[in-house]
Amino acid sequence: MKVTVKRWHAIAQWQWDIGRTDEHGDAEEDVCGICRVPFEGCCPTCKVPGDDCPLIWGECSHVFHMHCLLKWIGTVASKQQCPMDRRPWVTAERKVTTNGS
Amino acid sequence: MASDALQKQVATKWQDSFNRLNRGYPGISGLMGFSEAWAIAADFLYPRELGDPPKDFNTQKVRSAFDVLIQCRMLPMLLESFVEDMRRRQHLITHDVMEFMAEYEASGDPDAIGRLILRLADWYMAWAPGGELGHTLSSAYIVNFQTHIFSILPPAFAGGFKRLIAATLALSTEPADAAGPSSVQDSKLWTSFELLGLADRYESLIASVCYEHIENHVLETCQGKWDEPMLSTLREWMADKVVPWMLLPYGRGAKTTEEARTMLQGVGSRFDFHVCKTLCDLRTKEIFDIIIDYPESSPALYDLKECLQRVDQRPQLVQALRKLNKRRLLHPGADTKDILTQYVSIIRCLRIIDPPGVLLFKVADPIRRYLRERPDTIRSIVASLVVDAESGDSLVDENEPIQPLQGPQVDDYMDPNWEPEPIDAGPEFRTNKPSDVISTLVSIYDSKDLFIKELQVLLAQRLLAIKDGNYEKERRNIEILKIRFGEAPLQVCEVMLKDMTDSRRIDQHVQSQTTSIMHPTIISRHFWPQLQSSKINMPGQLKDIQESYAREYTTFKPDKKLRWLSHLGSIHLDIELQDRTVTADVPPLEAAFIELFSEKDQWTVDELIARVGPVDRTTALKALLAWVDLGVLKEEEDSSFRLLEQADISGALRPSGSRVIMEDEPAVVSVQQQQAEQMKVFWKFIEGMLTNLGSLPLDRIQTMLKFAPGYDRTVDQLAAFMEAARREGLVTVREGMWKLNR
Numbered sequence: 001m002k003v004t005v006k007r008w009h010a011i012a013q014w015q016w017d018i019g020r021t022d023e024h025g026d027a028e029e030d031v032c033g034i035c036r037v038p039f040e041g042c043c044p045t046c047k048v049p050g051d052d053c054p055l056i057w058g059e060c061s062h063v064f065h066m067h068c069l070l071k072w073i074g075t076v077a078s079k080q081q082c083p084m085d086r087r088p089w090v091t092a093e094r095k096v097t098t099n100g101s
Numbered sequence: 102m103a104s105d106a107l108q109k110q111v112a113t114k115w116q117d118s119f120n121r122l123n124r125g126y127p128g129i130s131g132l133m134g135f136s137e138a139w140a141i142a143a144d145f146l147y148p149r150e151l152g153d154p155p156k157d158f159n160t161q162k163v164r165s166a167f168d169v170l171i172q173c174r175m176l177p178m179l180l181e182s183f184v185e186d187m188r189r190r191q192h193l194i195t196h197d198v199m200e201f202m203a204e205y206e207a208s209g210d211p212d213a214i215g216r217l218i219l220r221l222a223d224w225y226m227a228w229a230p231g232g233e234l235g236h237t238l239s240s241a242y243i244v245n246f247q248t249h250i251f252s253i254l255p256p257a258f259a260g261g262f263k264r265l266i267a268a269t270l271a272l273s274t275e276p277a278d279a280a281g282p283s284s285v286q287d288s289k290l291w292t293s294f295e296l297l298g299l300a301d302r303y304e305s306l307i308a309s310v311c312y313e314h315i316e317n318h319v320l321e322t323c324q325g326k327w328d329e330p331m332l333s334t335l336r337e338w339m340a341d342k343v344v345p346w347m348l349l350p351y352g353r354g355a356k357t358t359e360e361a362r363t364m365l366q367g368v369g370s371r372f373d374f375h376v377c378k379t380l381c382d383l384r385t386k387e388i389f390d391i392i393i394d395y396p397e398s399s400p401a402l403y404d405l406k407e408c409l410q411r412v413d414q415r416p417q418l419v420q421a422l423r424k425l426n427k428r429r430l431l432h433p434g435a436d437t438k439d440i441l442t443q444y445v446s447i448i449r450c451l452r453i454i455d456p457p458g459v460l461l462f463k464v465a466d467p468i469r470r471y472l473r474e475r476p477d478t479i480r481s482i483v484a485s486l487v488v489d490a491e492s493g494d495s496l497v498d499e500n501e502p503i504q505p506l507q508g509p510q511v512d513d514y515m516d517p518n519w520e521p522e523p524i525d526a527g528p529e530f531r532t533n534k535p536s537d538v539i540s541t542l543v544s545i546y547d548s549k550d551l552f553i554k555e556l557q558v559l560l561a562q563r564l565l566a567i568k569d570g571n572y573e574k575e576r577r578n579i580e581i582l583k584i585r586f587g588e589a590p591l592q593v594c595e596v597m598l599k600d601m602t603d604s605r606r607i608d609q610h611v612q613s614q615t616t617s618i619m620h621p622t623i624i625s626r627h628f629w630p631q632l633q634s635s636k637i638n639m640p641g642q643l644k645d646i647q648e649s650y651a652r653e654y655t656t657f658k659p660d661k662k663l664r665w666l667s668h669l670g671s672i673h674l675d676i677e678l679q680d681r682t683v684t685a686d687v688p689p690l691e692a693a694f695i696e697l698f699s700e701k702d703q704w705t706v707d708e709l710i711a712r713v714g715p716v717d718r719t720t721a722l723k724a725l726l727a728w729v730d731l732g733v734l735k736e737e738e739d740s741s742f743r744l745l746e747q748a749d750i751s752g753a754l755r756p757s758g759s760r761v762i763m764e765d766e767p768a769v770v771s772v773q774q775q776q777a778e779q780m781k782v783f784w785k786f787i788e789g790m791l792t793n794l795g796s797l798p799l800d801r802i803q804t805m806l807k808f809a810p811g812y813d814r815t816v817d818q819l820a821a822f823m824e825a826a827r828r829e830g831l832v833t834v835r836e837g838m839w840k841l842n843r
Contacts, residue, residue: 001699001744002677005692008646009568010621011632011669017655017662041627047592048599049625055660 015040016055018063033084034068043067058082059090122173135173138166146183148190148228180238184245187228194224195253202255211265214258215290218265221250222293247298262303266310270346291349300350307350308368311343312375319379327391327398332407335376343372374411381408385418389425395446402453409454415525418454419463422447426464431471437481444468445538459526469545479772482542483555486585487563487578539585553590554772556582558630560594564601565622565669572601596628611653619650621670623663631775635668637714639689641696643672667693676733679746683733690716691724695733698744705741780822783809787823788841791832796840799823 016039018030031038042053043065056066062084064072072078073089082089123131145163170176201217204210225246230238269290294300300307318338323331348361351368384391384405391398391405409415429435430443444465451461472478543552563575579594604623611617639647651663672692676683687695693713697704710721725742728734734742786809787802797805803819806812814822823839826832833842 001746003642003692003696003699004675004677005618005642005646005672006675007673008619008621008643009670009672010619010647010689011565011666012621012623012651012663013626013666014623014658014661015626015664017660038627040625048596049628050603050661051658 013040014050016063018055018057030063032065032068033062034064034072037065039063039065057092059092060085060087061092122175124172135169135175138169139175139179141166142170142179143182143186146179146186146230148187148193150193176238180241183230184241187245187249191249191253194221194249197221197224198250198253198255202257202261205261206257211261211268214261214265218290218293218297218299222296225296243298250297251302259303259306262299263306263310266307267314269349270310270314270343294350304350308371311347311372315339315343315372315375316379319376319383323380323383325387327387327394327401330400330404332377332380332404335380336373339372339376344369347372377408377411378414380404381412381414381418384408385414385421388418388422389429392443392446392450395450399450399453402450406454415455415460419460422464423467426468431468437472437475437477438485440468440472440475441478441481441485441542444472445542448538448541457520457523457526459523462526472545478545479551479555480559482545483552483559486539486552486556486582487559487575549586549590551772553586553593554630554775556591557593557597558772560597561630561632564597567601568671572598593628596625600624600628607654607657610657611650614653614656615649617646617650617653619646621650621663623654630772631778632666632669635715637667637690637693637716638712639665639667639693639696640712641699643689643693643696678733678748680748683731685731687727688724690720691727694721694724695728698734698742702744702746703737703741705739709742779811780814783812783814783822784826787826791839791841796835796838798837799839802839 018039032043035044037043039055040049042049045067046053054066055063056069057063058069060082062082064083069083069089072083073080080089081087119132122135123129124135126132126134141163145166167176170179197220198217201213201220205213205217228242228246230242291300319335322338323335344365347365347368351365384401387401388405391401395402405418409418426447430440447464447468448461451464452458454460543549546552560575560579564572567575576598579591579598582594583591600623604621607623608620638644647665647667651665654663655661667689670689671686672689673686674684674692674695676685676695685691690713694709697709697712706718706721706725709725710716710718713721725734726736729736729742732748733745735745737743783806786806790802790805791797799816799820802823803814803816806814806819823832823834827834830842833840
């Protein structure tokens, strides 16, 4: 017997690749440390998630909604620090993990 | 022993009387003359048998005889003797009456009564003393004669009389083929009634005949006839048929048409009222079916409206409709969709009858309350909101302009056209100004959120089912709904639609890199309703397809990766067997199973489940049996399945032992399930606080739960939840204090 797939209409969810390999999925969801909204959602000022409301990776390994972080950095009180660990914020090069390839 | 004085007194009296009778004629010639005159007069007046040859009276002689009697002031005496004679001769009439009544009772023909009355009239004429003899005599005669007759007539006469009237009425209202003679007959009959005083005596009887006739006619012509206005037809019928008849009893003695009209006015309006009332009663009885037939039945509704203005029967209408609704609509056997359809029709119909909406408010209340209790009301309303071009049976009239939902309005007292609430409006009454049907339906519930949630679920189901990428219809629906509900609440739906567009664009890109037979819909998790979660692992080549697509996607969007919802979607595949090729469009689980059969020919259910992942047994069996139905697999005794490389020629499908009947599970979790799921989280909190604090009142629990993240329930919802928990025996309540049950 031979099974030939002609066409497959599949359903998938997209997910930010934040470099953590939890294959067990959504047990503990990752949220933006600033707005407490999941990464796959969108920051409070946006209406559409995904490419229109991207994430930003810091050298310190913390990840935020880009809009949230830029707003934070824009305030005087931030002193250009990461809100999580108070280290100076440095945007990281995109951390492409090697998993999945 | 009489004294002298007494003797003298008697003598004087005697002399007086003698003088009066003798009138000063010489001797007793005057007395003789008087005696002769008396004899003539008495003979003239004597009540004769009808058949007797009429005596020839010299009018002159009679006249002078009466003059003599009047001169002698003996008329009262004559009258007395006449009345006495009448009484003695009454048996003649009695005999006649009995004869006719016997005939009537034997045949039941009202004609006998008619002849009886004519006969009585003959008697009357025969015995009448004649008008020229003075008013006193004739009126005394009439009174006496009528008294006699009424005393003779047996009780059955009233019934017969009624039938006679009915017969004449029917005769005049039916399309008359012999109108000429019958109407002559009629007028003669009516003169007789008048003569004998029957018309006055039986006036209410005559009216009741007329009422009954009207009722019968209305029932006959109007029952079930809703597609044309009947009231005007009825009024024409009254004018053409009944009024000419009414001229006889009610327009007696009218000389001119003008006069007749004034005489008929009072009674005519009484009958017109009766027409309205009868029609109103009839339509009230039929109201439920009229509403079902709307809009074909709208003429009947306009009739009813007009009748209600004349007859005050609004409370009866409300009561009847409420009762009918309760009996025929608001019971478990009725489909929610049907109830909604009927409710919408009721709204439209009662708007016609009563534009201010008081009736509607009173009738709608129980329906709304009932609908609120039904679990699938929201779903039905939402489904009808999303107009399906093919199904066409939407609640909404497509011609109606789409307008934003309207909330309850506050009276604007600055409005110069402001009108007070109608007088029969209850204290609860809210003027819902001509708002559209959808607003009314949505207002069954206090919040719009439930609708939005349900709408999402529905939209998700429909979007995920789309295979050809054509979701323009859904987009159009959402645009329409945005007008109704406003932009903001539908933001989520907007994202869902955008996901669809994006998926297509991404797919185009991926296909341009490496062609794949896979065309996924990629969704933004948080913007879609919760989907049925299940993690099945696709085996063999299916996994390869998934992985290669995911790789391609990550190359295109380096920051993102895909997570497959493998159990959703559909796969179109060919199965090449030794002697045949089977083509099928199947859900992924079925595809996964058949893929496994390419590894070996025989599997048990448990083996398959072990390979695919967490699938419950019934679902697995169902998927396998789908293949059995297609003739690809065969079920063996030991709950294992074997691939049929060659078609099973024995053909006959064995009744399968493990066959299960199962509803197709929708991909999207329904709102209710979602809520129950969420509430489970909060149960932990409740359990915690009750453990720590013993017993708590409901509002305290609510206040504390508000600190919990994502808690957005009302006290009522919480109360319902706690009640459910109590039924399960988790908690107890005493005097408003909730406690863990242990």
